Amino acid sequence: MTGADLPITLLLWLAAAAPLAAVFVLLVGLRWKASSAASVGYFLAAFIALLLFEASLGTVALQSVKGVWDALFIAYVIAPALLLYEISDEAGAFGAIRRGIEAITPNDLLHILAFGWVFPFFLQSITGFGAPIAVAAPLLLAMGLKPLWAVAIPIIGHAWGKTFGTLGVAWEALTQVADAADSLLAITVTGIMLVLADLLAGFTIAWLYGRWRGVREALPALLVVGVIHAAGQLAIAPIAPNLANVIPGTLALAAIIFLARRVYNQPSAVADSPLMRQGDPGTPVTGGGEPGPIPERSMPLGIAFGPYLILIGLILAVELIPFLNEPLSSVRFGLSFPSLATGYGIVTNATEAYSEFSPLTHPGTFLLVSSLIAFWYFRSRGYIGAGRVDEIAIDTVKTSIPTVMALFAFLPLALVLQGAGMVLELARGIAQVASGPVYALLSPVIGSLGGFLTGSALSSNILFGALQQQAAEALGLHPAFVLAAQTAGASIGASIAISTVLLGLGAVGAGSEQTGNAIRKMLPYAAVTILAIGLIAIIGVLVFPVGANGTGG
Amino acid sequence: MAWLRDRAWQQGIAILLALAGAVLIYFGARPAGELGGVALTGIVLFATGIALPLIVELLRMHREDTARSEDV
Numbered sequence: 111m112t113g114a115d116l117p118i119t120l121l122l123w124l125a126a127a128a129p130l131a132a133v134f135v136l137l138v139g140l141r142w143k144a145s146s147a148a149s150v151g152y153f154l155a156a157f158i159a160l161l162l163f164e165a166s167l168g169t170v171a172l173q174s175v176k177g178v179w180d181a182l183f184i185a186y187v188i189a190p191a192l193l194l195y196e197i198s199d200e201a202g203a204f205g206a207i208r209r210g211i212e213a214i215t216p217n218d219l220l221h222i223l224a225f226g227w228v229f230p231f232f233l234q235s236i237t238g239f240g241a242p243i244a245v246a247a248p249l250l251l252a253m254g255l256k257p258l259w260a261v262a263i264p265i266i267g268h269a270w271g272k273t274f275g276t277l278g279v280a281w282e283a284l285t286q287v288a289d290a291a292d293s294l295l296a297i298t299v300t301g302i303m304l305v306l307a308d309l310l311a312g313f314t315i316a317w318l319y320g321r322w323r324g325v326r327e328a329l330p331a332l333l334v335v336g337v338i339h340a341a342g343q344l345a346i347a348p349i350a351p352n353l354a355n356v357i358p359g360t361l362a363l364a365a366i367i368f369l370a371r372r373v374y375n376q377p378s379a380v381a382d383s384p385l386m387r388q389g390d391p392g393t394p395v396t397g398g399g400e401p402g403p404i405p406e407r408s409m410p411l412g413i414a415f416g417p418y419l420i421l422i423g424l425i426l427a428v429e430l431i432p433f434l435n436e437p438l439s440s441v442r443f444g445l446s447f448p449s450l451a452t453g454y455g456i457v458t459n460a461t462e463a464y465s466e467f468s469p470l471t472h473p474g475t476f477l478l479v480s481s482l483i484a485f486w487y488f489r490s491r492g493y494i495g496a497g498r499v500d501e502i503a504i505d506t507v508k509t510s511i512p513t514v515m516a517l518f519a520f521l522p523l524a525l526v527l528q529g530a531g532m533v534l535e536l537a538r539g540i541a542q543v544a545s546g547p548v549y550a551l552l553s554p555v556i557g558s559l560g561g562f563l564t565g566s567a568l569s570s571n572i573l574f575g576a577l578q579q580q581a582a583e584a585l586g587l588h589p590a591f592v593l594a595a596q597t598a599g600a601s602i603g604a605s606i607a608i609s610t611v612l613l614g615l616g617a618v619g620a621g622s623e624q625t626g627n628a629i630r631k632m633l634p635y636a637a638v639t640i641l642a643i644g645l646i647a648i649i650g651v652l653v654f655p656v657g658a659n660g661t662g663g
Numbered sequence: 664m665a666w667l668r669d670r671a672w673q674q675g676i677a678i679l680l681a682l683a684g685a686v687l688i689y690f691g692a693r694p695a696g697e698l699g700g701v702a703l704t705g706i707v708l709f710a711t712g713i714a715l716p717l718i719v720e721l722l723r724m725h726r727e728d729t730a731r732s733e734d735v
Contacts, residue, residue, distance in 0.1 A: 142720070145674060149717035153710075168698050171688045171706050178685040178709075448693060508671040512716075515674040518681050519713050 115455040116531050116538070123539040125162050126532035129155035129523060130563075137608075137626040138633075144612060144625040145512055148519035155523050159530035164453025172447060173529035176464055177522030179445055183467055184240065184521075184565070184609050185514040186474035188616040191244035193506045194417055194481040195619055200502055201484075201493035203414040204252035210411025211253065218386060219319050220374040221253045223331050224366045226263035227312055231275075231339070232363050233422070234268045235355030236429045238276035240613040241473035242268045245418055247617045258624060259385045261614035262631040263315055269605035269639075270307035271355050272567040273300060273597045274343065277429070278352035280567040284597050288575035289589070294348055296590035299650060301347045301354070303554075303598035303643045305340040310642065312336060314635045320380030327380065330373050331366065338362045409493065417484035424476040438470040456531030505619075512622040513612045520608050524563040528573065533563065537574055541581035549585050550651045551644035553578055553592045554599025558640055561603025565610055570600035583656075591650035598643045606632045670719070677715035684709025 129151045136147035156174075159165040198204055211221060225246055233242035246264035251257060273280045281300070290296035312335065316328035325332075342358025382388075412419075428434050444463030451457045469475055485502075488494045494502075527533050537556045544552050556578065560570025574596055582592035604610070611628050615621065666672050687705025692698050698706070 143716070145716040146720040149713050152713055167706070168692050168702075171698065171702060171709075172692055174709060175685045175689045178681065445689065446693065507675075508669075511671045511675045511678065515678055515716055518678055519716075522713070 115453075116535060117454070118535065118538050118542050122162060122535055125158045126527070126535040126539075128158060129527065129532075133520075133523070133608075138629055139626075141623075141626050143512070144516035144608065144622040145519060147626075148516050148523060148608070152519045152523040152526070155526045155530075155532070159452075159526055159532065163456075163530040163532060163535075165456075165526075165530040166450075166452070169450045169452060169458075169529050170526055172450060173458070173525040174522035175445075176447065176529075177520075177525040178518060180465055180525070181514070181517040181521040181609075183465075183472065183474070184517055184613060185510070186472065187240045187244055187477065188513055188517075188613050189506065189510045190474050190477035190481055191240075191248075191613070191617040192510055192619060193502070194244075194421070194477055194484065195248045195617055196502045196506050196509075197481055197485050197488060197494070198248065198252075198414075198417055199619070200498055201414075201488040202409060203417070203488075203493075204248070206409035206411060206414035207249065207252045208254060210414060213411070215370040215374050216377045217370070217374040218254065218383065219316065219324060219327055219378040219380065220331060220366070220370055222250065222255065222263060222315060222319055222385065223312065223328060223335070224370070225249045225253060227267035227315055228335055228359075228362045228366045230264040230268035231271045231308075231355070232359035233425070234271035234275040235359040236275075236277065237425045237473055238272075238279075239473045240610055241425065241476070242271075243610060243614040244473065244477060244617045245421060247614045249418065251618045254386050256385060256387050257615075257618045257620045258628050258631060259318075260618050261611065261620070261628050263318075263385070265605050265610060265614060265632055266311050266314055266635050269602050269636075270304045270311060271359075272561075272601035272604050273304060274347060274351055274354035276568075277356070278354060280571055280597060280600065281347075281351045283568050284571040284575045284593060287572055288579040288593055290579070290593045291588065292590050295588075295654070296594055297347050297351065298344065299591055299594040299646070300597055301344045303594055303646050304601065305336075305343060306642055306646065307598065307602060307639045308339050309336050310635065310639050319383050319385050320378070324378075324380050324383070327378060331369050334365050334369060335362045338365055413487075413491075416487065417480045420483055421476055421480040424479060425473070428471050428476070435471065439468050441470050442466045442468040450529060452529075452531055454531055456529070456534065458529050509619055509621070510616060513616045516612055516622045516625070517609055527563065533560070533573065534577070537577055541577070541584075544585075546585045546587055547648050547651060549581060550587055550592060550595065550647040553582075553595040553647055554602075554640045554643040557596040557599030558603025558636070561600040561605070562607050563603075565604055565607035567597060567600040567604045570604065571597055574600075586656050587651040588654045588656050591647045591654070594650075595643050595647040599640055602636050602639050602643075606636050673719055674716050677712045679712070680715065681709050681712030684712055 132154055133147050133151035136142040156170050159170055230242035230246040243264050247260045250260040312332045316324045338361045339358050343354050347354035444466035446462050447464050449460040540552050556574055557570055560573045561567050578592050578596045579589045582589040611625050615624055684705045688702050691702025691705055
């Protein structure tokens with residue numbers, strides 16, 4: 111994507127921003143259903159691409175097909191995640207999980223920190239593609255959280271893990287497309303920015319639970335886990351970026367179990383937390399607001415948690431054992447696409463295998479296998495009645511459909527924006543008008559825009575890494591700080607992406623019409639974190655001016 | 664055909680239309696990125712699929728508005 115002929119004008123910039131602004135206003139402001147808002151955004155994007163960005167109908171159409179292809183594989187996580195939720199709900203497993211965890215520690219605040227912060231970050235360190243949310247959100251629902259908070263909390267909790275998560279692929283991509291001039295400085299600054307995002311996440315979750323009283327009560331956990339996360343990532347990232355999250359994530363899990371037994375062995379002092387459902391918290395509430403079935407047989411914690419243990423075991427085994435991972439991940443396929451170009455010279459290169467799908471290592475397959483094993487076991491032990499099978503299947507399909515429909519409109523919208531050069535227009539426009547320090551402040555906004563659109567920090571880094579480096583050099587800023595802000599911003603943006611939120615809503619059986627409400631709950635954290643990242647970038651570029659040789663002086 | 668009044672199944676039809684459209688666009692336009700009859704049919708189907716939930720929603724809002732004004 112070169113786009114040397116792409117004019118940067120206020121009209122084109124506003125036109126490029128219009129589809130996203132429309133989706134945002136309809137979704138968050140007017141609370142439209144996600145599929146309707148995305149539909150308006152898609153047609154607006156296609157119209158503007160054809161009319162103002164000199165994209166051909168073929169470019170718009172084939173970019174839309176790429177979006178559908180991407181949507182299919184997010185849908186392949188959503189539907190099995192929802193199936194696992196429906197099976198566990200039907201069997202009464204969520205009530206059993208709640209009772210079992212309460213027997214270990216009755217402290218709701220620690221439950222939320224464990225399942226909403228520490229656990230999803232650990233899962234993100236190994237896997238990705240929404241699996242941390244698909245697993246953590248239903249468990250938080252089981253622990254008594256309101257459905258929207260059960261989605262929002264793990265999204266906030268795992269956001270900082272997206273750069274060095276999934277074994278560090280987003281960082282690797284950034285180093286391939288851009289040169290930070292000083293890679294040790296860049297990785298250290300990235301670590302500092304992400305650690306700040308982590309601490310803000312832990313603080314935010316505790317504050318949401320019980321305001322300052324919640325923060326005071328959470329302080330030992332925030333300190334212990336925060337130190338493990340921070341020290342682990344900062345120490346390991348420069349040596350082995352692919353392990354920078356796995357090791358602290360594992361240690362933090364062990365620490366939270368220790369804290370549960372030794373420090374948080376009493377109920378929380380916070381009464382009536384706004385995050386928790388009132389009444390019987392052991393009975394999950396579906397998105398439709400109807401109470402789930404009341405389990406008639408008691409189920410041991412190990413069995414209730416079994417489907418999720420199988421899922422975690424599959425993820426760990428396939429991702430971390432090379433002799434399993436290598437043959438399984440070799441089965442992959444993608445679609446070939448021709449080179450596409452707009453009249454402004456925005457070229458999307460031809461590809462032989464676009465967005466390759468690896469069915470045997472995809473989280474959707476792990477979720478499906480876990481669901482089928484769970485169904486077989488619960489059914490054979492009588493936790494699920496014979497007449498309930500059709501109902502589980504129909505509920506799963508009917509709840510998945512609106513979410514998948516929204517993805518079918520939103521991802522083609524994102525791909526049309528990319529293919530027509532509208533995303534590039536937005537980023538270049540910011541780079542052109544911002545002076546040095548202001549650009550440093552806005553650099554995480556560009557990263558988060560890419561993450562929000564694509565749902566992936568990796569994709570945002572590929573999309574904007576080179577642009578951020580060029581802009582930094584043109585403005586006389588040290589690229590290490592701008593690139594660190596790019597990937598840290600991308601991590602936050604990708605976490606609150608509409609596709610991620612839809613996935614979370616699907617996993618707790620909530621409707622896609624709640625998308626705007628869920629995003630609204632996460633926006634304050636995202637805005638404050640992106641601002642904090644921008645401020646670190648400003649301080650960095652002022653303290654480390656670029657030397658005469660183009661590197662840090 | 665009562666099931667057709669269910670919003671979820673309506674959207675299911677919209678997904679199938681969009682998917683069918685995407686398949687036709689892909690096989691019609693993939694070789695060189697140029698559009699023939701197959702790809703154009705695909706574009707119509709895809710656009711219909713994406714527009715369907717919006718149209719249904721706008722009709723519902725219109726019906727509600729009409730009912731509200733008649734009440735007044």
